[in-house]
Amino acid sequence: MEQEIIRKWNALTILLLAASTLSVSAYALQVTETEDIKANDTAISIVTRNEWSARDPKMVERFTGTIPFVIIHHSYIPKACYDEDGCSKAMRKMQDMHQLKNGWNDIGYSFAVGGDGRIYHGRGYNVIGAHSPRYNDKSIGICLIGDWTIEKPPQAMLSATKRFIELSVENGFLSPNYKLLGHRQVRNTECPGQRLYEEISSWSHFSNKPAGPDDPEIPY
Numbered sequence: 001m002e003q004e005i006i007r008k009w010n011a012l013t014i015l016l017l018a019a020s021t022l023s024v025s026a027y028a029l030q031v032t033e034t035e036d037i038k039a040n041d042t043a044i045s046i047v048t049r050n051e052w053s054a055r056d057p058k059m060v061e062r063f064t065g066t067i068p069f070v071i072i073h074h075s076y077i078p079k080a081c082y083d084e085d086g087c088s089k090a091m092r093k094m095q096d097m098h099q100l101k102n103g104w105n106d107i108g109y110s111f112a113v114g115g116d117g118r119i120y121h122g123r124g125y126n127v128i129g130a131h132s133p134r135y136n137d138k139s140i141g142i143c144l145i146g147d148w149t150i151e152k153p154p155q156a157m158l159s160a161t162k163r164f165i166e167l168s169v170e171n172g173f174l175s176p177n178y179k180l181l182g183h184r185q186v187r188n189t190e191c192p193g194q195r196l197y198e199e200i201s202s203w204s205h206f207s208n209k210p211a212g213p214d215d216p217e218i219p220y
């Protein structure tokens with residue numbers, strides 16, 4: 001009888017230990033996903049994956065080193081959002097499209113920016129993305145949520161994007177000599193929308209090389 005109780009107790013201990021190990025590793029994954037931004041800047045507000053109710057990535061594949069490129073996208077769909085609720089919903093919709101429909105590990109972008117001027121955490125820094133062939137392991141892919149073909153993105157969105165890029169340099173993730181590109185320069189797409197493309201063409205660090213997706217050279 002006593003032997004039986006001890007056996008049960010042992011089984012319970014093992015179960016509890018396993019459960020606590022599991023919760024520790026889940027916590028570690030979350031910390032990696034959200035705490036890689038050391039931004040302590042009142043001018044910027046970062047919405048964590050927890051806050052927009054992201055699903056966990058299926059897999060996280062990393063690359064090392066200071067990142068040499070920023071690639072700008074628009075979402076086209078979903079349409080623009082202007083508050084945290086709407087933009088969180090847009091993030092979940094993109095994650096559904098990328099992870100469930102396309103079968104990717106996670107939402108494709110490293111980060112996204114809402115019309116509310118907040119930064120939404122996607123895959124994060126130094127995680128191989130799924131947004132720009134040949135550049136996924138050497139760039140930060142930033143999606144400005146909305147369709148910016150004709151309409152200019154709201155000022156809050158543009159300012160937040162610029163500030164976030166600066167912060168990425170200040171925090172050591174992005175190379176001080178980084179090159180800024182639009183998605184259409186590396187893939188046959190109209191992304192990031194004509195109007196947004198014109199806008200980023202005037203930003204510092206914008207590079208007009210490569211001129212298009214057929215340009216085989218990746219400039220460093």
Ligand SMILES: [Zn+2]
Nearest residue numbers: 073074183191
């Ligand atoms: Zn794109």
